[in-house]
Amino acid sequence: MAESKSPDWDKIHSDFPVNDQLIWLNNCGTTPLGDPIRATVNRWLEEYGRRGVDAEGFSYAGVKASIYQRLGSLLNARPGELALVHNTSEGMNFISHGLSLEPGDEILLLENEYPSNVYPWEHWREKGVHIRAIPMTGRPEDFPATFADLAGPRTRLASLSAVHWCTGMPFPLDAIGKVCAERGITWVVDGSQGVGLVDMDVQAAGIHYMAFSAWKWLLGPLGLGVLYIARNRLEDLRPIFKGTESVPQDNEYLPYKQAWKPTADRFAVSTGSMTDWVYFDASLAYLEEIGFQHVKERIRFLAKRLEDGLRGAGFSVLSDGWGATSGIVAVSREGLDASEAVKSLKGGKIIAAERLGRIRLAPHVYNSEKQIDKVVAVMAALG
Numbered sequence: 544m545a546e547s548k549s550p551d552w553d554k555i556h557s558d559f560p561v562n563d564q565l566i567w568l569n570n571c572g573t574t575p576l577g578d579p580i581r582a583t584v585n586r587w588l589e590e591y592g593r594r595g596v597d598a599e600g601f602s603y604a605g606v607k608a609s610i611y612q613r614l615g616s617l618l619n620a621r622p623g624e625l626a627l628v629h630n631t632s633e634g635m636n637f638i639s640h641g642l643s644l645e646p647g648d649e650i651l652l653l654e655n656e657y658p659s660n661v662y663p664w665e666h667w668r669e670k671g672v673h674i675r676a677i678p679m680t681g682r683p684e685d686f687p688a689t690f691a692d693l694a695g696p697r698t699r700l701a702s703l704s705a706v707h708w709c710t711g712m713p714f715p716l717d718a719i720g721k722v723c724a725e726r727g728i729t730w731v732v733d734g735s736q737g738v739g740l741v742d743m744d745v746q747a748a749g750i751h752y753m754a755f756s757a758w759k760w761l762l763g764p765l766g767l768g769v770l771y772i773a774r775n776r777l778e779d780l781r782p783i784f785k786g787t788e789s790v791p792q793d794n795e796y797l798p799y800k801q802a803w804k805p806t807a808d809r810f811a812v813s814t815g816s817m818t819d820w821v822y823f824d825a826s827l828a829y830l831e832e833i834g835f836q837h838v839k840e841r842i843r844f845l846a847k848r849l850e851d852g853l854r855g856a857g858f859s860v861l862s863d864g865w866g867a868t869s870g871i872v873a874v875s876r877e878g879l880d881a882s883e884a885v886k887s888l889k890g891g892k893i894i895a896a897e898r899l900g901r902i903r904l905a906p907h908v909y910n911s912e913k914q915i916d917k918v919v920a921v922m923a924a925l926g
């Protein structure tokens with residue numbers, strides 16, 4: 544890994560053809576494809592054309608293992624704790640339907656949470672389990688106390704995002720994990736907005752289960768997601784599906800097996816989307832080459848430049864309430880309609896989103912200072 548070498552940001556900017564067309568600041572939504580990643584996917588497809596699954600340099604097991612290894616090192620997950628799925632919702636459904644709760648138990652979720660961490664829990668209502676939303680606090684450091692106050696004797700599970708998708712507020716995962724450990728609460732994380740953006744150590748934070756999507760801060764393909772299951776929680780999660788790859792030695796098809804794989808990979812169920820895996824492995828390799836620490840710092844640097852510029856242009860910057868940007872910038876200005884502003888920005892080839900009445904902007908490593916300054920100038924003139 545090139546963690547100490549200073550990355551060549553101009554080269555990284557030129558790796559992303561989207562920069563010739565648009566200023567893409569919706570990277571916490573989806574991320575456009577970079578050329579080096581596309582080159583690897585092209586190479587796989589060419590090889591697949593030539594030799595099918597015997598493609599040189601791309602073995603099914605090898606690519607999967609490589610993704611698990613790269614993510615394991617990013618998250619401090621132990622071998623055997625990850626499974627490739629398709630999206631956060633699928634991962635959350637595996638968790639929600641696999642756990643055992645009793646009528647009268649309680650699940651805590653987050654106010655205005657993304658649907659992928661709400662809908663998978665709803666089936667519990669029919670089974671007499673209560674679901675409550677924890678209100679957002681003004682500052683991340685106040686959240687663990689609010690959470691601890693709200694958690695009651697029947698609170699069995701909390702499922703929270705690592706970073707709020709609308710406001711960009713990062714949650715203090717280690718402190719929340721401590722409350723969960725003290726109260727015997729199963730601790731589930733929606734990592735979609737956090738993995739690759741903020742420091743996450745699943746062991747230090749005591750996370751039991753996590754699901755996240757590949758196509759945000761990790762620059763991966765749409766339709767690929769990851770499930771994390773702490774080793775000591777694997778047997779608490781009853782798999783709702785059993786498929787060809789749920790069992791040990793899954794390439795020996797007969798006789799059928801009763802046993803489950805001894806790892807989280809049993810939840811990958813069966814034949815995976817190999818082309819997406821190659822894409823994801825290449826995007827992780829690309830970020831590793833830059834160095835994840837450089838990646839996170841660069842995103843924060845660009846986000847801060849955006850926040851400073853927009854503040855100077857009369858915008859209220861939401862993260863000023865807690866004094867540090869996470870990388871997702873949420874701003875508003877009196878008299879400016881956020882939806883109209885986002886439409887107008889799109890007309891000027893600047894891609895942002897409206898969330899909770901604010902304009903949300905999320906830069907990534909391939910954006911440039913020049914782009915950020917242009918966005919500030921355009922937004923200063925809005926309305």
Ligand SMILES: Cc1ncc(COP(=O)(O)O)c(C=O)c1O
Binds near residue numbers: 629630704708755756
């Ligand atoms: C907090 C959060 N979770 C999950 C997702 C993605 O959900 P899924 O992977 O189910 O499409 C998003 C996407 O915006 C998100 O912001």
